[in-house]
Amino acid sequence: xxxxxxxxxxxxxxxxxxxxxxxxxxxxxxxxxxxxxxxxxxxxxxxxxxxxxxxxxxxxxxxxxxxxxxxxxxxxxxxxxxxxxxxxxxxxxxxxxxxxxxxxxxxxxxxxxxxxxxxxxxxxxxxxxxxxxxxxxxxxxxxxxxxxxxxxxxxxxxxxxxxxxxxxxxxxxxxxxxxxxxxxxxxxxxxxxxxxxxxxxxxxxxxxxxxxxxxxxxxxxxxxxxxxxxxxxxxxxxxxxxxxxxxxxxxxxxxxxxxxxxxxxxxxxxxxxxxxxxxxxxxxxxxxxxxxxxxxxxxxxxxxxxxxxxxxxxxxxxxxxxxxxxxxxxxxxxxxxxxxxxxxxxxxxxxxxxxxxxxxxxxxxxxxxxxxxxxxxxxxxxxxxxxxxxxxxxxxxxxxxxxxxxxxxxxxxxxxxxxxxxxxxxxx
Amino acid sequence: xxxxxxxxxxxxxxxxxxxxxxxxxxxxxxxxxxxxxxxxxxxxxxxxxxxxxxxxxxxxxxxxxxxxxxxxxxxxxxxxxxxxxxxx
Numbered sequence: 001x002x003x004x005x006x007x008x009x010x011x012x013x014x015x016x017x018x019x020x021x022x023x024x025x026x027x028x029x030x031x032x033x034x035x036x037x038x039x040x041x042x043x044x045x046x047x048x049x050x051x052x053x054x055x056x057x058x059x060x061x062x063x064x065x066x067x068x069x070x071x072x073x074x075x076x077x078x079x080x081x082x083x084x085x086x087x088x089x090x091x092x093x094x095x096x097x098x099x100x101x102x103x104x105x106x107x108x109x110x111x112x113x114x115x116x117x118x119x120x121x122x123x124x125x126x127x128x129x130x131x132x133x134x135x136x137x138x139x140x141x142x143x144x145x146x147x148x149x150x151x152x153x154x155x156x157x158x159x160x161x162x163x164x165x166x167x168x169x170x171x172x173x174x175x176x177x178x179x180x181x182x183x184x185x186x187x188x189x190x191x192x193x194x195x196x197x198x199x200x201x202x203x204x205x206x207x208x209x210x211x212x213x214x215x216x217x218x219x220x221x222x223x224x225x226x227x228x229x230x231x232x233x234x235x236x237x238x239x240x241x242x243x244x245x246x247x248x249x250x251x252x253x254x255x256x257x258x259x260x261x262x263x264x265x266x267x268x269x270x271x272x273x274x275x276x277x278x279x280x281x282x283x284x285x286x287x288x289x290x291x292x293x294x295x296x297x298x299x300x301x302x303x304x305x306x307x308x309x310x311x312x313x314x315x316x317x318x319x320x321x322x323x324x325x326x327x328x329x330x331x332x333x334x335x336x337x338x339x340x341x342x343x344x345x346x347x348x349x350x351x352x353x354x355x356x357x358x359x360x361x362x363x364x365x366x367x368x369x370x371x372x373x374x375x376x377x378x379x380x381x382x383x384x385x386x387x388x389x390x391x392x393x394x395x396x397x398x399x400x401x402x403x404x405x406x407x408x409x410x411x412x413x414x415x416x417x418x419x420x421x422x423x424x425x426x427x428x
Numbered sequence: 429x430x431x432x433x434x435x436x437x438x439x440x441x442x443x444x445x446x447x448x449x450x451x452x453x454x455x456x457x458x459x460x461x462x463x464x465x466x467x468x469x470x471x472x473x474x475x476x477x478x479x480x481x482x483x484x485x486x487x488x489x490x491x492x493x494x495x496x497x498x499x500x501x502x503x504x505x506x507x508x509x510x511x512x513x514x515x516x
Contacts, residue, residue: 252457254453254454254455254456255457263448263452263454264452264453264455265451265452265453266453266455267430267431267453267455268455268457268480313430313462314430314431314455314480315480315481315483316457316480316481317480317481317482317483356450356451412447412450412451412452413443413444413447413448415443415447
């Protein structure tokens with residue numbers, strides 16, 4: 001593994017980020033070179049990836065870095081990271097409920113841990129701990145269940161009581177007089193937050209350096225399928241031929257799969273989030289409460305980032321709503337009453353492609369050469385690296401990696417669902 | 429309750445047809461016909477035509493009495509059966 005890493009590092013970036021180059025470009029003359037380039041559309045590529053978020057760019061990067069497949073195009077209808085990758089709340093963790101989920105997300109945490117060095121890009125991964133609060137006997141029982149599954153898979157995860165929670169988060173109201181008293185929490189020390197834009201830019205820069213073409217503002221309008229095989233895509237800039245097309249479009253994934261004639265067990269719902277003005281650092285771990293439908297973390301700049309559960313009905317609308325903000329604020333104050341005078345800066349929404357079992361849909365489809373890496377619901381960002389690595393392996397070797405064998409599209413026809421009740425903790 | 433789907437006969441449907449009915453949705457970005465249940469109010473079932481990008485609603489009505497299909501003709505036939513058709 002280490003030798004593979006060093007070979008990835010040796011790919012000769014045009015301007016490595018280093019102390020030497022900081023002095024050279026900061027004090028000396030000259031500008032930093034462009035981080036990634038624009039290209040004209042080629043008539044054909046070996047692989048076309050639809051969607052320039054963390055998943056699409058990671059698939060492109062690992063295809064090039066691990067398998068030497070560099071004749072690859074990443075298409076995005078907007079700018080890279082403009083969808084879910086730039087709208088999530090940037091939480092990384094692996095304390096899921098199903099063994100399949102735990103193993104999969106653990107690999108992603110491992111890849112995230114060394115991503116900054118591998119990509120030569122500071123992704124600001126801060127493993128500050130992750131607390132999932134339990135306000136009822138039944139959720140405390142689920143926390144114990146998750147902790148035991150986690151420990152069996154070698155994940156650092158345990159249930160702690162109100163006193164220990166208070167020690168970790170002194171501002172939290174852990175008294176018994178609240179509406180929903182805190183009975184305990186699942187504590188996951190390796191969990192944390194990351195700078196999501198930096199992950200997108202880091203993968204884009206590294207993929208570009210390896211020869212991948214990134215085409216922004218290029219919308220796919222159709223997918224050509226002949227004789228049960230994918231032949232290429234049509235875009236608003238022209239047609240491109242390719243034997244492999246990968247759908248990495250999260251909230252819009254149904255629309256892209258429809259173009260290839262593939263029906264998906266997916267509905268799209270918005271998930272709203274908000275951020276406050278910066279305050280001095282006081283909150284170290286990430287806090288999640290399923291009962292209160294919130295999660296909150298404090299960024300390195302001091303802002304508090306809040307997220308909620310998905311909206312109660314499917315929609316492709318990315319507008320926020322006042323009801324959401326009021327409910328969110330009320331629930332935050334239940335946990336931390338001292339935040340009452342902190343002001344919200346802004347709110348937004350991202351689109352989640354929800355599956356019936358809260359697990360992703362990854363792998364082959366009935367159309368040969370058309371792959372999906374979708375169904376990412378509320379947990380897509382944290383899976384970016386492992387999804388990229390395994391999808392690249394699948395495309396290069398034509399064999400489904402063990403880590404994603406449970407997540408195939410055909411599981412719905414077989415009835416072999418992977419009920420991931422550890423997903424996002426707040427959506428259900 | 430979500431998008432209207434045609435329910436196959438559970439006695440005769442092939443397992444793939446049944447599982448498609450359970451899980452597959454058309455999930456359009458545009459006009460869609462859905463079944464709703466007004467849980468916090470009148471506790472009635474009704475059918476809504478809603479645009480999933482703008483959330484505009486252009487029609488709501490009692491659901492078709494004898495079919496759960498989202499085929500537009502089936503629904504209008506149900507409406508013509510009169511206001512007492514009621515939920516199934």
